[in-house]
Amino acid sequence: MEEMVESLVTVHMLGADFQIFCRCDKCRLDVIALSLNSLPSHYVTTEEGRQAVFEQLNTEENRRWINKRIVSSIYLVGKYPKHKKDPL
Ligand SMILES: [Zn+2]
Numbered sequence: 001m002e003e004m005v006e007s008l009v010t011v012h013m014l015g016a017d018f019q020i021f022c023r024c025d026k027c028r029l030d031v032i033a034l035s036l037n038s039l040p041s042h043y044v045t046t047e048e049g050r051q052a053v054f055e056q057l058n059t060e061e062n063r064r065w066i067n068k069r070i071v072s073s074i075y076l077v078g079k080y081p082k083h084k085k086d087p088l
Contacts, residue, residue, distance in 0.1 A: 001042045004057055005035050009070055021078040030082055034073040039066060 009032050013023055021027070042053045057066075 001039060001053070001057060002032075002036060004054065005039065005066065005070065006032050008063075008066060009035065009074075012067075012070055012074060021074060022081055022083070024083060026083050027077050027081055030077045031070065031073045034077060035066075035070045038069050038073070 009028065013021065013028060013031070042057070044050045044053055
């Protein structure tokens with residue numbers, strides 16, 4: 001899950017949709033962490049297990065669901081970037 005979210009976040013942030021959003025490493029990692037917090041974790045210990053979980057997660061429906069969480073995390077971090085003043 002972590003690898004998947006990380007690559008999806010990178011794709012999103014390089015995409016044209018989020019021009020306004022800060023792309024520094026801090027914000028990128030915040031988006032990844034925030035997305036992962038709202039998604040179930042799938043820890044695996046073997047390469048076979050990793051492959052199985054990836055195939056299970058990598059469906060059209062799951063990608064859409066994960067992407068929705070990533071997009072809301074991007075907006076949230078974009079609105080309250082940690083490298084500026086933390087409003088919380
Ligand atoms: Zn930033």
